Amino acid sequence: MLDNFNWGGNDDGGNAVATDGESDDEHERLKQSARGKVAGELAKSKKLTPLRRKQYRQAAGNVIEHMSPHALELWHDNFAGINFYPTAEEVNEVAKALKRQAEQDVDSNAFTAAFVDKGGKAHLNGGSDLGDDTERTIRQYYAHEFGHIVDRGGEFSNNPEWQAAWHKEGGDIARAMGKEGSEGPAEGFAHVAMLAWMFRPLAERHFKQCLGFFTQEGLV
Numbered sequence: 001m002l003d004n005f006n007w008g009g010n011d012d013g014g015n016a017v018a019t020d021g022e023s024d025d026e027h028e029r030l031k032q033s034a035r036g037k038v039a040g041e042l043a044k045s046k047k048l049t050p051l052r053r054k055q056y057r058q059a060a061g062n063v064i065e066h067m068s069p070h071a072l073e074l075w076h077d078n079f080a081g082i083n084f085y086p087t088a089e090e091v092n093e094v095a096k097a098l099k100r101q102a103e104q105d106v107d108s109n110a111f112t113a114a115f116v117d118k119g120g121k122a123h124l125n126g127g128s129d130l131g132d133d134t135e136r137t138i139r140q141y142y143a144h145e146f147g148h149i150v151d152r153g154g155e156f157s158n159n160p161e162w163q164a165a166w167h168k169e170g171g172d173i174a175r176a177m178g179k180e181g182s183e184g185p186a187e188g189f190a191h192v193a194m195l196a197w198m199f200r201p202l203a204e205r206h207f208k209q210c211l212g213f214f215t216q217e218g219l220v
């Protein structure tokens with residue numbers, strides 16, 4: 001259930017089972033209650049088809065399954081709701097409308113497929129602007145945005161230790177991400193959160209120091 005991850009010195013290989021039954025129960029409770037919040041928000045999103053609803057529930061549930069107890073605690077503490085939309089295009093329209101409301105410049109070339117707004121509410125999509133709508137793609141978006149929820153207020157991304165790690169290892173990917181703000185430590189944090197939770201071998205290969213920060217903070 002924690003995918004090859006050794007947390008708490010219990011190194012019994014790929015089937016790692018926590019030895020402490022109580023903290024195991026607590027982790028399960030945190031996951032269950034997170035899945036409950038997602039289900040509650042999905043029920044409010046009336047425009048979703050049953051298939052979409054199921055796809056979103058599975059994608060979010062999959063990310064939750066990979067988050068550490070502490071990451072989930074923070075996710076709960078910072079949770080301010082999730083708006084689910086049938087498509088990424090609709091999320092993009094909402095993002096632009098919020099920018100106009102805040103009298104910020106709206107770049108017509110920018111596309112926002114998913115985001116967390118200033119109040120901490122997540123706006124989640126149905127895939128990407130590339131027309132790639134698989135559950136796997138949706139999961140990547142959700143993991144990234146859940147990273148922002150965990151980091152709400154720059155709790156971690158403002159930490160100089162994080163910034164040094166991201167500065168050192170994030171250069172190439174930041175350039176590849178290429179969009180406005182993508183190179184910043186907060187976007188970097190969400191990106192590494194996605195990798196650390198969902199694609200651990202990639203994080204280990206390309207973001208050793210960043211992953212070290214996640215480990216030190218109990219986020220993986």
Ligand SMILES: [Zn+2]
Nearest residue numbers: 144148187190
């Ligand atoms: Zn982001």
